[in-house]
Amino acid sequence: MKARIMWIGAGLLAVGLASAAAGADEAPTLAHGFLSEVRRNVTLNSTVPENGDLNPYAVVVSPVSAGKMHKGDVLVTNFNNVSNRQGTGTTIVAYDPATKKMSMFADLRQHDSQCPGGIGLGTAMTVLQSGFVIVGSTPSTDGTTKTKGAGCLLVLNGEGKPIAVWSGPNINDPWGNMAVVDRGTSATLFISMAGFDVPGPEVSDRKTGAPIVVNKATVLRLDLTMPQGKPPTIAHQTVVADGFGQRADKDVFLIGPTGLALGADGTLYVSDALGNRIVAIPQALTRTSSAHTGRTVTRDGLLKRPLAMTMTPLGTLLVTNAQDGEVVEVDPKRGRQLGARWIDNDQAQSPPGSGDLFGIAMTPDGGGFYYVEDDVNTLMETR
Numbered sequence: 001m002k003a004r005i006m007w008i009g010a011g012l013l014a015v016g017l018a019s020a021a022a023g024a025d026e027a028p029t030l031a032h033g034f035l036s037e038v039r040r041n042v043t044l045n046s047t048v049p050e051n052g053d054l055n056p057y058a059v060v061v062s063p064v065s066a067g068k069m070h071k072g073d074v075l076v077t078n079f080n081n082v083s084n085r086q087g088t089g090t091t092i093v094a095y096d097p098a099t100k101k102m103s104m105f106a107d108l109r110q111h112d113s114q115c116p117g118g119i120g121l122g123t124a125m126t127v128l129q130s131g132f133v134i135v136g137s138t139p140s141t142d143g144t145t146k147t148k149g150a151g152c153l154l155v156l157n158g159e160g161k162p163i164a165v166w167s168g169p170n171i172n173d174p175w176g177n178m179a180v181v182d183r184g185t186s187a188t189l190f191i192s193m194a195g196f197d198v199p200g201p202e203v204s205d206r207k208t209g210a211p212i213v214v215n216k217a218t219v220l221r222l223d224l225t226m227p228q229g230k231p232p233t234i235a236h237q238t239v240v241a242d243g244f245g246q247r248a249d250k251d252v253f254l255i256g257p258t259g260l261a262l263g264a265d266g267t268l269y270v271s272d273a274l275g276n277r278i279v280a281i282p283q284a285l286t287r288t289s290s291a292h293t294g295r296t297v298t299r300d301g302l303l304k305r306p307l308a309m310t311m312t313p314l315g316t317l318l319v320t321n322a323q324d325g326e327v328v329e330v331d332p333k334r335g336r337q338l339g340a341r342w343i344d345n346d347q348a349q350s351p352p353g354s355g356d357l358f359g360i361a362m363t364p365d366g367g368g369f370y371y372v373e374d375d376v377n378t379l380m381e382t383r
Contacts, residue, residue, distance in 0.1 A: 052082030066131025067158020087140030117149010136174025146200030194256025259309025325353015
């Protein structure tokens with residue numbers, strides 16, 4: 001029987017086979033995993049800006065100081081507007097850990113003719129070493145996929161002003177958090193796309209009555225060039241994975257592959273939400289063709305529709321669940337689920353915290369992680 005480890009407050013509860021947690025002065029090792037070392041969930045600040053945008057999605061830590069940003073600032077996108085319509089949020093807020101204050105980084109126009117469907121800022125975002133921010137738009141006009149557009153990727157400068165828009169046949173509703181390799185003068189981005197031919201949530205399978213699953217979601221690799229002092233440009237586009245399930249959802253807009261994390265050996269890990277699994281895409285940085293849905297690393301178990309994902313200093317994966325308030329730790333090399341921790345136990349949902357967790361990012365010192373709780377529109381930290 002595999003052990004299930006759950007951390008509640010400062011205490012440790014082991015269900016199944018018990019294992020001792022590391023001491024407070026002991027560096028974490030893969031034997032007990034990263035989650036055994038974190039103790040507290042702390043509320044940092046509200047993510048609601050002055051215009052009332054709601055539903056925080058992406059969480060990214062800036063690696064540089066540029067324009068409005070300070071190194072270490074935590075940037076968060078808002079997916080909904082003040083009317084709580086999904087795919088209509090236009091703002092990025094920035095939390096400064098030094099001052100503990102939240103400020104507006106970007107407030108974009110809802111209707112942008114260069115971005116098919118307009119602006120609805122989702123979970124795809126990164127900050128490059130050059131100070132440019134790249135963020136994905138998955139837009140709608142009525143808050144559902146019935147009126148969604150294909151969206152785009154926007155390039156913002158350090159002041160939060162848009163300077164370029166990327167769209168095209170390979171870009172259709174950028175949905176997942178990005179995995180990034182930033183070399184300074186060049187970069188490689190991996191972004192999942194989950195909007196190809198997805199109907200509105202009112203459309204269901206005639207035979208089963210269930211929502212229609214369209215197996216067309218992809219992971220797109222963008223190879224960028226970044227001349228010094230100039231905005232990044234796309235040099236090459238490659239679909240490195242395809243065939244993942246995607247579907248409309250009246251509560252969460254879209255369900256599709258969301259979490260992306262790149263291993264040191266060039267393996268890309270993808271959280272396949274509808275497949276309830278983590279998959280591996282080999283040679284993701286260099287491959288010239290699609291690996292389709294890759295190799296299954298682990299599925300089911302503690303995973304409850306896995307969403308955002310990040311890699312710890314140990315090389316393990318932290319994956320947020322959509323259907324409860326847990327984050328799950330996975331050893332991708334061994335294909336093992338090491339344990340889970342409740343980071344949102346809001347009893348208003350069943351199970352607690354269900355539907356609340358989206359973005360996740362490691363703190364710069366590697367000792368904890370940031371995440372958002374969208375039910376209360378807050379940025380959180382666990383360490």
